Amino acid sequence: MTLAAAFLGGAKSRLLxxxxxxxxxxxxxxxxxxxxxxxxxxxxxxxxFLGGVGPTLAAVHLLxxxxxTTTAIGAAAQLLPVATRRALAAVWPINAVFWLLVPGLLAxxxxxxxxxxxxxxxxxxxxxxxxxxxxxxxxxNLRRAGSLPVIAAYGWAAFASxxxxxxxxxxxxxxxxxxxxxxxxxxxxxxMVLGSFGFMGMLALGFSHVLxxxxxxxxxxxxxLSWIGFGLAAASVLTGALGALAGxxxxxxxxxxxxxxxxxxxxxxxxxxxSTGMRKRLGLSFVLxxxxxxxxxxxxxxxxxxxxxxxGPNGGALFGLVALGGWLMTFLFGILQRIMPFLxxxxxxxAAGGPPLLSDLGGGATLAVHAACHLAAVAGLAAAIVLxxxxxxxxxAGIGLIGALAFGAFTLGVVRRLASGRA
Amino acid sequence: MFSNRISQTLHExxxxxxxxxxxxxxxxxxxxxxxxxxxxxxAQFLRALASGVEAEVKRxxxxxxxxxxxxxxxxxxxxxxxxxxxxxxxxxPLGERLAALxxxxxxxxxxPAEWNAFRRVGAEFIERMLVxxxxxxxALLPLVEDAMDxxxxxxxxxxxxxxx
Numbered sequence: 001m002t003l004a005a006a007f008l009g010g011a012k013s014r015l016l017x018x019x020x021x022x023x024x025x026x027x028x029x030x031x032x033x034x035x036x037x038x039x040x041x042x043x044x045x046x047x048x049f050l051g052g053v054g055p056t057l058a059a060v061h062l063l064x065x066x067x068x069t070t071t072a073i074g075a076a077a078q079l080l081p082v083a084t085r086r087a088l089a090a091v092w093p094i095n096a097v098f099w100l101l102v103p104g105l106l107a108x109x110x111x112x113x114x115x116x117x118x119x120x121x122x123x124x125x126x127x128x129x130x131x132x133x134x135x136x137x138x139x140x141n142l143r144r145a146g147s148l149p150v151i152a153a154y155g156w157a158a159f160a161s162x163x164x165x166x167x168x169x170x171x172x173x174x175x176x177x178x179x180x181x182x183x184x185x186x187x188x189x190x191x192m193v194l195g196s197f198g199f200m201g202m203l204a205l206g207f208s209h210v211l212x213x214x215x216x217x218x219x220x221x222x223x224x225l226s227w228i229g230f231g232l233a234a235a236s237v238l239t240g241a242l243g244a245l246a247g248x249x250x251x252x253x254x255x256x257x258x259x260x261x262x263x264x265x266x267x268x269x270x271x272x273x274x275s276t277g278m279r280k281r282l283g284l285s286f287v288l289x290x291x292x293x294x295x296x297x298x299x300x301x302x303x304x305x306x307x308x309x310x311x312g313p314n315g316g317a318l319f320g321l322v323a324l325g326g327w328l329m330t331f332l333f334g335i336l337q338r339i340m341p342f343l344x345x346x347x348x349x350x351a352a353g354g355p356p357l358l359s360d361l362g363g364g365a366t367l368a369v370h371a372a373c374h375l376a377a378v379a380g381l382a383a384a385i386v387l388x389x390x391x392x393x394x395x396x397a398g399i400g401l402i403g404a405l406a407f408g409a410f411t412l413g414v415v416r417r418l419a420s421g422r423a
Numbered sequence: 424m425f426s427n428r429i430s431q432t433l434h435e436x437x438x439x440x441x442x443x444x445x446x447x448x449x450x451x452x453x454x455x456x457x458x459x460x461x462x463x464x465x466a467q468f469l470r471a472l473a474s475g476v477e478a479e480v481k482r483x484x485x486x487x488x489x490x491x492x493x494x495x496x497x498x499x500x501x502x503x504x505x506x507x508x509x510x511x512x513x514x515x516p517l518g519e520r521l522a523a524l525x526x527x528x529x530x531x532x533x534x535p536a537e538w539n540a541f542r543r544v545g546a547e548f549i550e551r552m553l554v555x556x557x558x559x560x561x562a563l564l565p566l567v568e569d570a571m572d573x574x575x576x577x578x579x580x581x582x583x584x585x586x587x
Contacts, residue, residue, distance in 0.1 A: 214557065214561060217437075217441060217556065217557055217560055219424060278437065278438050278441040278442075278556070278560075279441060279445070279553065280445055281445050281448055281449075359546070359550055
């Protein structure tokens with residue numbers, strides 16, 4: 001059964017209390033503000049960042065754990081039980097995930113920022129417990145997603161990546177104290193590949209097969225091509241992670257080449273969905289999503305250029321920015337500004353009775369400010385890396401902060417209406 | 424796309440309705456104020472909108488409520504029909520108001536108050552219709568495709584064709 005069919009067919013009984021997903025969305029919105037504020041403080045070092053404890057590493061984890069993962073968990077916590085038609089056995093485990101993850105990542109980030117290794121390790125351990133608990137809940141639901149085989153495949157790939165990246169994350173944290181790893185940089189690169197492309201990337205690609213046709217009112221993507229795309233993406237992640245650990249340039253080049261092919265298939269599927277879908281005027285959210293797709297296309301190409309020393313002296317930093325800030329973060333905000341009002345509308349009624357309009361729950365102006373600032377900030381950071389300019393990075397971070405505050409205002413507006421129960 | 428003729432017919436009508444809604448959205452999004460009464464293209468669209476909403480959408484809703492949802496209830500799936508009927512109830516008065524405003528403006532144009540009302544009602548109708556069609560496309564039509572037997576398909580298809 002499709003996600004939408006499950007929503008309609010008695011989904012209210014499978015809805016979590018609204019505070020469950022929205023505590024994750026609210027935390028992610030706050031951490032989004034913290035991310036840009038931290039980048040502002042880290043501006044001088046940002047253009048050349050290739051790893052190592054300090055403010056930029058803290059900012060990266062505010063993005064990956066604080067914004068991307070926290071949002072993904074909040075959305076998955078609600079969407080998966082509805083798609084699998086199996087309610088969560090209890091709500092407390094997902095609440096436990098929240099109360100382990102947020103304090104854990106705050107400690108991790110503080111430890112990274114200040115170089116407090118003990119705090120960093122404690123934060124890593126707590127975040128790990130949260131992510132492993134989420135992985136268990138996620139896997140349990142995936143087992144029952146019989147009617148969504150391609151989506152389940154992406155989900156299992158994300159699950160496997162999550163377990164491996166968490167293990168590497170713990171090892172990297174302990175390595176600062178105990179020197180347990182033979183090559184810290186190689187493990188960090190593998191951790192980044194698994195996090196960006198394995199966990200978040202697989203979730204983004206997989207859910208796109210459901211959400212994009214749903215928003216565009218299009219048919220489900222072609223099954224054969226979807227499986228080919230999955231195979232290429234999984235091969236790319238596997239090759240990239242192993243190549244990073246082994247320090248193999250050949251494998252990393254292969255991973256980028258597989259990535260180019262995987263992206264080409266994915267974008268072909270998305271293009272067909274949009275061109276054949278009934279709905280053409282898709283609004284601001286799809287401006288962000290289209291930009292994200294363009295940057296997804298650029299990511300493996302920049303990876304190839306960076307491997308061959310053709311992306312400038314800061315090619316590695318540019319690759320990371322385009323993948324995380326350009327593709328994943330842009331895509332996430334495009335989707336989130338549709339998903340949040342939709343989920344809220346299931347719990348809210350209009351003052352005059354009846355279901356609210358989604359436009360009653362969404363903030364057009366604040367979203368426009370966020371979109372403009374976000375895109376300008378990402379472009380500014382890319383320029384800062386290319387020009388090796390801390391000043392440019394600081395300006396871009398300031399613009400990003402304004403955008404983050406605007407998105408925070410949008411989130412607060414939705415949560416406020418949700419709390420009152422009225423649109 | 425659908426082998427069931429009911430699902431396929433409703434799907435094609437959804438496509439036409441969405442195209443109509445997108446043209447309406449483009450019209451009410453214009454910053455220049457109300458269109459001129461002399462604009463032939465707008466007049467033609469207003470007529471198409473009025474007849475589309477008054478006749479086609481009403482016919483579509485009536486068929487679903489009187490035949491399709493009762494069939495689904497008979498096979499034990501009432502929830503979808505109840506949910507969609509509730510949405511129909513929200514949209515019917517909006518559609519009637521929108522069609523009335525469109526008919527009044529055809530040839531005479533809009534005064535400022537009428538234009539504001541047309542934009543307000545139009546925006547709400549578009550949004551509710553888009554969400555409604557989304558739900559029917561993703562949930563109702565596949566359910567009909569999977570669940571309906573051949574005899575029922577023939578009976579309901581002929582009943583629907585007779586209302587055209």
